[in-house]
Amino acid sequence: MASSSSSTSLPYGLKYHVFISFRGKNTRDDFARHLGDALRSNGIEIFLDEKEHERGEEMNPALDNAIQESWIAVVIFCINYAYSSWCLEELAKVMEYSKDKSMLVLPIFYKVNPSSLRHEKGSYAEALAKHESRISEKWKIERWKLALHKAADISGWHLKPDQMNEHGLIFNIVDYVSKRISSLRDGDKNIDQHVNYHVFISFRGPDTRLGFTRDLYDALIRNEIKVFFDEEELKKGEEINLALEKAIQVSLMALVIFSINYADSSWCLEELAKVMEYSKDTHMMVVPIFYNVNPSDLHYDKGRYAEALAKHAVRSIEKWKIDRWKLALQNAADVPGWPIKPGPM
Structure with a gap:
């Protein structure tokens, strides 16, 4: 040595x-x-x-x-x-x-x-x-x-x-x-000239925006952590825009909150695919949060995730894109993260 x-x-x-x-x-x-x-x-x-x-x-x-x-x-x-x-x-x-x-x-x-x-x-x-x-x-x-x-x-x-x-x-x-x-x-x-955010948060708006995700965002901000948190609710079929893709590329870490309806959104799945691809080529860290879902649902296309992917396939979305989303879900399921089971406070 x-x-x-x-x-x-x-x-x-x-x-x-x-x-x-x-x-x-x-x-x-x-x-x-x-x-x-x-x-x-x-x-x-x-x-x-x-x-x-x-x-x-x-x-x-x-x-x-x-x-x-x-x-x-x-x-x-x-x-x-x-x-x-x-x-x-x-x-x-x-x-x-x-x-x-x-x-x-x-x-x-x-x-x-x-x-x-x-x-x-x-x-x-x-x-x-x-x-x-x-x-x-x-x-x-x-x-x-x-x-x-x-x-x-x-x-x-x-x-x-x-x-x-x-x-x-x-x-x-x-x-x-x-x-x-x-x-x-x-x-x-600190954040250098090539990085704008410490954390990029990927989440399904209707599931967690007004609860867990908002609380997480507020806690990160209080600790002086710069966060990209998309406030816009996107329409079905809308393409991921360049600004969002750029935000992924200029973040040090991606927190992905997998909720029960996450895979219903083609936007979320495309966002996840870009996060996983970018993390493979760079030093970006991906941290999954399994919010009331089991990682095996992502890995083996089970439950609501299987139903959501089947619906995307029916909508005539290109097969290569579906396969890309499945691969991203499977890879994310293999990353150590946090399982969260919401319950009464």
């Missing part, structure tokens, strides 16, 4: 700007080391594990802590990455922690195609098959597969075998990471 002194401050509780996950045999002595050196030379604190781990060795608490104490995770997927159960477990923890704490994950596809991870092809299929033949816990294999699939869907850098300009790629990565750290640092202190 190596780190450097940095002129770029870290939030309380964090020790590293960047945690680098990589397969030692393939990239330690060239790409990973060069990337680590370039990041350090730019005043970025990094965690780069120098130890070569043996097959079957358990991930130690120190490495787990390093993931939790990092702001950004850079994952270098090389051709033999998935042969290491250590790397796969490290990736699973990175992806889980990024979902819970909004850690930014930046994948580098080093001479591998993202589709090899997404569809378990080539060396990734072979590696997973080998793990399946010797590991009895099938849940662990499924957890690794899910982590690979999710990582493949994140925008990153792809260095193809016939594109050998590693120096240029490293320069681009360091430049991007430096800018992200700068913006995240400024956002952590």
Whole structure:
């Protein structure tokens, strides 16, 4: 493990700007080391594990802590990455922690195609098959597969075998990471020039505007938190406007209040889809509030959510849009949040 002194401050509780996950045999002595050196030379604190781990060795608490104490995770997927159960477990923890704490994950596809991870092809299929033949816990294999699939869907850098300009790629990565750290640092202190709101609230007006949502908004304002709270009740079929889309893009966090009739509104569903897509590509944190609904209703299209989606399908809304909304609901249901069961006060 190596780190450097940095002129770029870290939030309380964090020790590293960047945690680098990589397969030692393939990239330690060239790409990973060069990337680590370039990041350090730019005043970025990094965690780069120098130890070569043996097959079957358990991930130690120190490495787990390093993931939790990092702001950004850079994952270098090389051709033999998935042969290491250590790397796969490290990736699973990175992806889980990024979902819970909004850690930014930046994948580098080093001479591998993202589709090899997404569809378990080539060396990734072979590696997973080998793990399946010797590991009895099938849940662990499924957890690794899910982590690979999710990582493949994140925008990153792809260095193809016939594109050998590693120096240029490293320069681009360091430049991007430096800018992200700068913006995240400024956002952590206060709202910077690119962010107008601390919190964007997505909600279904008739369900909660005059009760829970209004109370939440007032409490946030009292604590000097700048909030985007849309007062306008939109008509059926109205398109999400540019101002609302911009508000999502200039918010640090999205609070999504899933009420019983949330999915009745195509506007809410489109808003949710944009929130989930934007959070995937940026450091925006999504926090769901399940207001008198069960997360499983979103995940498995049950109850009122199933009825609402069926009505949208009958209204001749494009199938790809319905599928996009379903995916957004399913992804949101997997994010840790707060279940609220209103009752008598």
